[in-house]
Amino acid sequence: MKKGSIAASLFWLSAGWLVVALVATGFLLTELYSRALDTSLTETLEFHVESLTGSLLETGDPRAASITLNDPRFDRPRSGWYWAIRGGNGELYNLSTSLVGIDLPILQGDAGQSGVRTQVLNDVFGTQIRLVERTVTVGDNSYEIVVSGSLTEILQLVGDFRGQAFIVLGAVGAMLAIMSAIVARFALRPVGRLRAAIESVREGDSESVDGTYPTEIAPLADEVNELLRSNAQIIERARNQVGNLAHGLKTPIAVLRNEASNDKAGLAEIVLSESDKMSNMVATYLERARLAARTSIVGKKSDATMIMLRLTRVMRKIHPDCTIAFQRPDASLPWFRGDEADLEEMAGNLLENACKWSKGQVGVRLLSERGDNGALLLLRIDDNGPGLSEADAQKVLRRGVRLDEKTPGSGLGLDIVKELVDVYGGSLELKRSALGGLLVELRLPTARLGGMTKGSGIDSI
Template identity: 40%
Template sequence: MAVRLFSSAALWTTATLLIGGVTLSSYYTRSVERGFDQRLHVYLKTLVAGVADGTFSRDDPGSFGEPRFDLPLSGWYWQITRLDKEPTESTTSKSLFEEELPRLADLGVKETVVGTREGYAAGPERRRLRIVERTVDLGPDGRYLIAIGGAAGEIDKDIADFNVTLLISFLLLGLGLVVATGFQVRFGLRPLARIRAQLVEIRQGGRSRLDGAFPQEIAPLAGELNALLDVNREIVERAKTHVGNLAHGLKTPLSVIANEADAGEGAFAAKVREQAVLMRRQIDHHLERARLSAGVALAGDTTPVKPVVEALARTMEKVYRTRDLAIAVEATEDLRFRGERQDLEEMVGNLVDNACKWAKGRVAISAAPYGPATGPNGRPQLRVLVDDDGPGLTPEQSAEVLARGKRLDETKPGSGLGLAIVSELAAMYGGRLALAKAPEGGLRCDLTLPGV
């Protein structure tokens, strides 16, 4: 928008200045020519008067006040040609130096309404002259063509000086107008830039709504955006409520079925128990996905990472206190996750819990900004590494264990959904979960998430 506004204003300014410059230059050219012609007409009238009253002589043509008529080839000339005699006779100024002025009639220049001709022609030494000529008929005293010529270089110089001054002035004016247009566009679009900055803060969790006064043209947009945020927040909260209600509504009957099956004996009871376990896993999985999708849909939440990781480490030390596990934590200060705290606890908690189940005696947790500093979408990322010194996994087992509900060892407690949920939730946030070999020899869980 700014480029379009600036470009259109700059093009319009350039076109206006160009048209104005050409117009002014043309007007000044005509004005200079008229002034020069008026000067020539004064000399012409002086010669006509001298010829008409018989006082004209070559040595004293009249009161010109112009010494260049006496300087050879000075560029200023006069010429009187008698047309009623054959051959024609010409009397010229001393400056013509045995040369003659061209006749404008021979060059196709038409007479004006007052009987004069005005035009440009090449004179002595091929110099460009501005010539004014008039035919005077004195009856029995003769018929004469009287011409006055002046160096057109004076006209050209005045016009060139004016055009240079005009060009410099218009360039400076155009530059000033373009700069002023840039400031005007930037100032005019500042409210939109402020809306964008506030939306970034909303996305990063710094605010929940657009605040401040906006111009009348932008205020409806800000209001609609606030309304959209409110509606989105209501939808998310409603979805969370429905997920919770559904969880309670399904888990209670399923628990009753499982308890009744545990009390019974035989193949039928065993089959019911087996199916009840599968149903519980499926319900847990889909309810968890619905809850996570609702959580991710709400923009603007950020969570400090270090307190969450340290709290999970303390919790796991208490849960697995009988195994005497050492859980080391190394987290960067002020590192923040762009998402809900509950989701971060869900992902990291599952990874740490899985590591504690398989570790022999040591679990290491580290959280820091991601090395490349920005992800594929150009936003900051963070990285959480959870290492253990357990048996680890082969590449084939790593791919298999991320499958939904897949457990490699049925002797370990759990539903087999932990790593699959972490992987799916990380993908919803634009991150990923990768499994590799840890430096301690066990499994390394490499979790990449959006940061702030």
């Protein structure tokens, strides 16, 4: 999962909550288990107190050897399991084997209605014990029956339980985290399908976002389709309005030119000059509107290899004295993301200039290059002509600039190329060629692979 993605956010959010919930569950279960063991220990000790009380009442003699408990833990020294029968003055009458040489503390506080007191203490060996004490009256004498059990054993059991609980809960948490990741991926699959559908529209494989989507995403798909439809309508209206404006201006300008051409006065010359400027401006902005409208429509892609093969064949007929070497790319070359006519116009103008200025040798290559925003289509055209200096290379890209008026042309070829390159977000560079002339590098956006021409090598045309 990528950083910053919805799936990653859902996974880490659910994983963090699982960690907190499972840790809290582990401590809660441990606490409940500890309380259950402590309650069980208290009930066991109270049962032993009742057994000793019954034996004392039966014999009437606190020193009788028949007063005993059958639990072997009371026979093991330092076990924490002790019992004793004491007089009201603290005199010791009877005790368990495990208590030999040890004094049990006298509990403080009121016994309450049940007549039983309980307290947690440490014996002389550091063992944590729970004591339960009850006062019993036999005849005229009162006796205190004290029984203790080891809390240290319970704490060890609780520790073992805690470790096992966290191991089990950790395994459960890992399984839940995996399930959370799978659920996130599965739940976001419609988003991936929507992205693929939009990409299909952008690449020209579809005219609209198709498919069935969940209730949460379906409105987004509908809005994208509506945006595409609205964009097409806006472009069409803008193109029509510009065309109407241009056609509306053409007639008045033509009238002004006709009237001015019949008069040789100074004002007529000014009107004729300004009319020419207006005609050029109308033609220029009509061309810009045409280019903008055509390239703003998404969903077009072109096979650059086939276009360059077609152009090189045409240029051989136009310039029979020029040898054009086209090094064909392999089938992995991406397509141009745009209109086929636009690529023909850009490549054709550049190739025409190379043939016009070369001394009979022109090289053409199509490559794929990695840019900041993905793959780029790189067209390299070089020749063995006179070339350009760095200053002239920058100057020649300006609108209408020509460095040699003797060569036929309007100087607008590179202007059209630059205009189209800007619309598509590409780049155009003029450098020194290894052949001695000019090297032109045209970089354009690419579409997904598909329908590539196969083959490689050199086509000398």
